Amino acid sequence: MTTDSQPLLTARFVALCLCGVFYFVALGLVYPVLPGFVENDLGGGPVAVGLAVGGFGLSAAISRPIFGPLGDSKGRRYVVVLGCVLVGLGILGNLWATSVAVAVLFRLLTGLGEAAFFVGIAAAAQDMAPEHRRGEAISYFSVTIYTGLAGGPLIGEQLAESVSTDAVWVTGGALSAIATVLGAASIHGRPDDAPTGWPTSFIHWPATRPALLLGFGLMGYSGFLAFIELHVVDIGFDRSGVVFATFAVIIISMRILLARLPDRLGPQRTSTMSYLCSISGLWILAIWPQVPGVFIGTVFLAMGQTFLFPALFVMAVQTAPANKRSQAIGTFTIAFDLAMGLGGLVMGAVVGLASLSWAFFFGGSLSLVGLVVSRTLVRPQPGAFV
Template identity: 70%
Template sequence: MPQAPQPLITVRFVLLCLCGMFYFMSLGLVYPVLPGFVENELGGGPVAVGLAVGGFGLSAAVARPFVGPLGDSKGRRFVVMWGSVLAGFGILGNLWAVNVAAAVLFRLLTGLGEAAFFVGIAAATQDMAPENRRGEATSYFSVTVYTGLAVGPVIGEALESAGGADAVWIMGGILCAMGMLLGVCMPGPPRNAPSGWPNTLLYFPALRPALLLGLGLLGYSGFLAFIALHVEHLGFAPTGAVFTTFAVMVIGLRILLARLPDRLGPQRTSTMSYLFSAAGLWTIASWQQIIGVFVGTALLAVGQTFLFPALFVMAVESAPIHRRSQAIGTFSIAFDLAIGLGGLTMGAVVWLSSRPAAFFVGGSLAWIALLVSRTLVRPGPAVAP
């Protein structure tokens, strides 16, 4: 008798998604509040804003090679729970930030937590997914991520209006605590978990999709760092609405087209992603009205929707299960470096020129990513519907 197919949507998988939603909601709270906090309350300039917003990516990139093997040996549950604790303290630390240096240091602590949490929960998602539905599982998991990032900015702005930035930092700590509690549902160590550290901290087969992800995220990181200030300059007060528009677009597309990355393959999916990302950032740069911001944000959301699932599956399929966390850790370094370096790069462009120029540079970087991907990604056969 043939065995029944392994289900994807289970109670444990739903709890995993809730864990991710609470954690990423805590990160979403920060995005519309932190740039103004650094610029207005701490007296920082554009480079300081870029470093404060994207600095957590730099510390996360340093931590990823160590967190990956730790997730394989100690288990996904261990790194998810401790990652939530560190990120929570990093957000709460802004209560005591009196200058830019202190805000950056607490942001770096948040990055250490981000490194551990993401590697653990992303590996757990793949552990629970049937082999032929990994892209679909990644899409559903990322829906919860973007749900948190959609709701978080709205709550963050409301809290800031009602109780100031301190209320935002406190709520971020509470949400991280909720993520830590739900982290109990994550798997422990794999059956054949390695007993010691691998010979190399990086998993080299995952570097190719990592490079393509990093190039595709550089412009998006500039969007995160400077879109709130750009919208304020245009005279539109509820800046969280832009983040929510982006996240709602990603959520809807990933629900409706969850299997698209599996069916198209990584090359066609990434090509589509880079083209839409470039179009979105160039629209924001050239259309100096609030309607242009929302149109460009929608286009950017289409581009970013499918880039991560397609390249993430490439990285996961390059590794056996007992090295899966290490592969994901290596792959996700690209995310951290893109957020950190992208924020600094866009901050430098803003300092030398303007915010629209920074968005134009971000779109140009997406075209460079497209050219690189044509040589690094081989076309794969589409999966039958």
């Protein structure tokens, strides 16, 4: 079979994506519910909200260098199943959260699960993809993330309003269990050429360059996730689930219809377009605190986030052989964790010192820094990645 005729959308790949759908819906349930839970039920302020929402990214960043090599040595299935179990326990743990500290601890446990799951499933998706369709594969796979972001918040918001917040936590645990079964069924066990023992370095240093670019591009998005619910309440809209859904539907549509764009344009041009749209979206949210501004800003931010991760992810994967792929992905996605964790925390501090509008403006400015870095200090080696 030639590389041009190798299929991508096999039964195993589809099952893998379904695993991602259930997992990310479980995570998405939490976003519209956790900020209000921390602020109203537990008495936390803006910084506490940012830490509770984004804290999982901090524990994921710390543990990612361990789960990366573990995914290479034990196999992708091992870390995917482990991640689903930990995330399920982390979400269910909110049933017993009686203080901000306890909620943050369970959020940190969720971060450990996120680190294990994402390293494993992202590497498995690349293992199943033909060489010339890696960008397309991660575009399709990443659709599962935003399917979760579209459906999860709507389901979570409805459950919290019609039943209780406890129903949200229980549902998240159940969905994580389904993802566990799908992950175990779709991913092969330990490969024959898997490395043994621990690597000499837990960091795959060539992957740090695309990781740096990813971090700048995601911090504003992290603040969007943490504070858009409070922002829409402030302007009198009170339907953050619709905003999350709008964001996700745009990304899902563009990643399906334009799945091969990152492969065709290369990471440099693709990431430049992404940064420009993200800057525009966050700054529109900052200067237009009305319902039309929320939706227009969300549309631009969604366009910005559509291809940033796929383009830079492929750049990172190309730096490693197959039996070190999880390690490269683990290194690369540390930036994802740090951005998601620190973005909410830092922008929460800006909210506390100034306002939500200034926080969104600050997030857009971070994307501007990323754009400048990508065009000057961090350039791909000739012929290496494009």
